[in-house]
Amino acid sequence: MKIVEIREKTLPISSSIRNAYIDFSKMTLSLVAVITDVVRNGKPVVGYGFNSNGRYGQGNLMRERFIPRIMAAKPDSLLDDAGTNLDPHKIWDCMFTNEKPGGHGERSVAIGTIDMAVWDATAKIADKPLFQLLAERYGNGQPNRKVFVYAAGGYYHPGQNLDALKDEMRSYLDRGYSVVKKKIGGASLDEDLRRIDAVLSVLQDGQKLCVDANGRFDMDTAIAYAKALSQYDLFWYEEAGDPLDFELQAMLRNYYDKPMATGENLFSMQDARNLVRYGGMRPDRDWLQFDCALSYGLVEYLRTLDMLHAHGWSPNRCIPHGGHQMSLNIAAGLGLGGNESYPDLFQPFGGFPDGVRVENSYVTLPDLPGIGFEGKADLYREMEALSR
Ligand SMILES: O=C([O-])CC(=O)C(=O)O
Numbered sequence: 001m002k003i004v005e006i007r008e009k010t011l012p013i014s015s016s017i018r019n020a021y022i023d024f025s026k027m028t029l030s031l032v033a034v035i036t037d038v039v040r041n042g043k044p045v046v047g048y049g050f051n052s053n054g055r056y057g058q059g060n061l062m063r064e065r066f067i068p069r070i071m072a073a074k075p076d077s078l079l080d081d082a083g084t085n086l087d088p089h090k091i092w093d094c095m096f097t098n099e100k101p102g103g104h105g106e107r108s109v110a111i112g113t114i115d116m117a118v119w120d121a122t123a124k125i126a127d128k129p130l131f132q133l134l135a136e137r138y139g140n141g142q143p144n145r146k147v148f149v150y151a152a153g154g155y156y157h158p159g160q161n162l163d164a165l166k167d168e169m170r171s172y173l174d175r176g177y178s179v180v181k182k183k184i185g186g187a188s189l190d191e192d193l194r195r196i197d198a199v200l201s202v203l204q205d206g207q208k209l210c211v212d213a214n215g216r217f218d219m220d221t222a223i224a225y226a227k228a229l230s231q232y233d234l235f236w237y238e239e240a241g242d243p244l245d246f247e248l249q250a251m252l253r254n255y256y257d258k259p260m261a262t263g264e265n266l267f268s269m270q271d272a273r274n275l276v277r278y279g280g281m282r283p284d285r286d287w288l289q290f291d292c293a294l295s296y297g298l299v300e301y302l303r304t305l306d307m308l309h310a311h312g313w314s315p316n317r318c319i320p321h322g323g324h325q326m327s328l329n330i331a332a333g334l335g336l337g338g339n340e341s342y343p344d345l346f347q348p349f350g351g352f353p354d355g356v357r358v359e360n361s362y363v364t365l366p367d368l369p370g371i372g373f374e375g376k377a378d379l380y381r382e383m384e385a386l387s388r
Pocket residue numbers: 019053054152212214264321322340
């Protein structure tokens with residue numbers, strides 16, 4: 001068996017929203033199809049992947065370096081020892097040939113996106129949901145198909161007033177979420193506090209709010225927000241300062257003793273390890289948001305989970321960024337604490353298979369081979385169009 005072709009395409013996921021750092025008016029992503037010569041139900045097995053919002057399409061890197069390396073490799077060198085399935089670890093090593101360490105940049109997004117498609121194909125060839133395969137290979141054998149999800153939104157929309165923000169949040173609660181997220185740092189502290197008060201006014205007992213500064217703040221601003229946010233009982237205070245400013249993150253714990261979250265813009269095990277070593281994050285309350293689709297894929301995420309284990313962190317402190325089904329599978333297979341979800345954004349990417357409902361902020365993953373993209377009709381239409 002072998003990979004016969006890898007296709008990629010850049011697609012728009014643009015919208016008029018902005019966070020504290022960027023707007024999404026020109027946002028794109030890469031969609032990838034890994035086409036194999038394995039036939040199931042009369043059709044070749046195809047694995048699909050895409051990168052999360054925020055880093056744009058990565059077609060050039062894929063076309064110039066990573067796809068040619070895979071296609072030039074001896075097909076048998078990319079298979080497991082039995083020769084009956086792809087080996088995602090060997091394919092990852094092949095993509096990383098002649099790449100120097102460090103300076104991870106966005107090569108990690110290109111590799112992570114192809115890696116997602118490789119895992120989808122691998123699980124389909126094994127004829128299992130990816131969460132099942134992961135639990136058997138790397139977990140305790142028993143997936144937990146019920147996964148915590150929270151609704152990310154609360155962006156700065158042109159012309160959205162506080163009533164419209166409340167309506168947006170109510171609509172997430174009505175759809176079964178009990179944790180919601182809104183942006184901060186794209187307005188003055190006073191205005192952000194008014195926005196927070198507005199959202200809190202629609203939350204009932206047991207429902208909570210996360211706030212996300214998208215790395216906007218310098219030390220003084222991060223501390224001023226920490227002090228002001230301490231009056232609330234927030235689910236978390238996310239990405240206050242620059243993603244690589246571990247000293248800022250470590251300092252903040254002196255001003256904010258409630259949960260904080262960060263890590264979505266750390267793109268390697270080594271960068272994640274630096275956060276854990278130097279960022280003052282607390283394994284008893286803080287959250288880690290590394291997103292495999294942006295950070296060299298699941299092969300690398302497995303290394304990150306091993307690193308976390310060695311540093312006394314449970315996988316259940318990880319709630320990845322990105323809102324895609326890949327992280328849902330990792331959560332169900334390997335015991336992560338949950339996954340992000342964008343109920344109204346970046347569609348048709350992300351989200352859940354059709355018919356999956358959110359109840360008390362949990363979803364239950366259905367029994368679909370691979371990552372489960374075939375269960376989401378609008379997404380699968382885009383995927384099939386690429387592989388046809
Ligand atoms: O607005 C973004 O770039 C996405 C983000 O930070 C998140 O989902 O946490």
